[in-house]
Amino acid sequence: MAPLFRSAAPCSAVCRSAVRAVARILLILPLALLVCFAGPAAAAQWSAEDLTVPVSADGTLVTFSEKEIKTGRKLFNDSCGTCHAGGITKTNQNVGLDPETLALATPARDSVESLVDYMKDPTSYDGEYSISDIHPSMRSSDVFVKMRDLDDEDLRLIAGYILVAPKVQGIQWGGGKVYF
């Protein structure tokens, strides 16, 4: 028994360090894989370019944070989703929330400020008259009570989401549009 113990001692030290090395690799490997694959994948979906949209008609840009856009998405789904889920307009497929349709409205609605303005006092597509009596807005929050829960910052985040969504989702955003 004694010789066996004596020879086992140095071996177990080697074995212990080998075990430790393997344990370290097992711990680091999944973390390394996560950093290599999950990192760029997440960044590709929400690049700074995707999060950058026009603030106003003069072309000034703003870069939202991911957190802001996610908050905007939630507010949008709650307040606007019943009619505009996926960026379409259920009851008027010609006036969707896709970038092309927003850009061609009068005034153009493809910036944060012009969308916030729409949520305060929406106008017909040709800009001729207010439609606040039939479209949810701050002006008509007595009828569209859900609008009472929104403040200026909420409106800004909803606008940000409307403009970022097509950059992240592509034609899926407003893609259900049909021209009559």
Ligand code: HEC
């Ligand atoms: C009850 C259904 C309904 C809800 C709720 C609703 N909308 Fe609309 N939205 C419409 C309709 C219908 C139109 C088309 C109006 C027209 O004929 O010009 C429209 C048009 C728009 C447009 C103009 C799009 C363009 O291309 O010019 C914007 C912007 C818009 N809505 C934003 C919102 C936002 C933001 C919310 C939530 C705060 C919201 N809407 C909630 C029905 C709705």
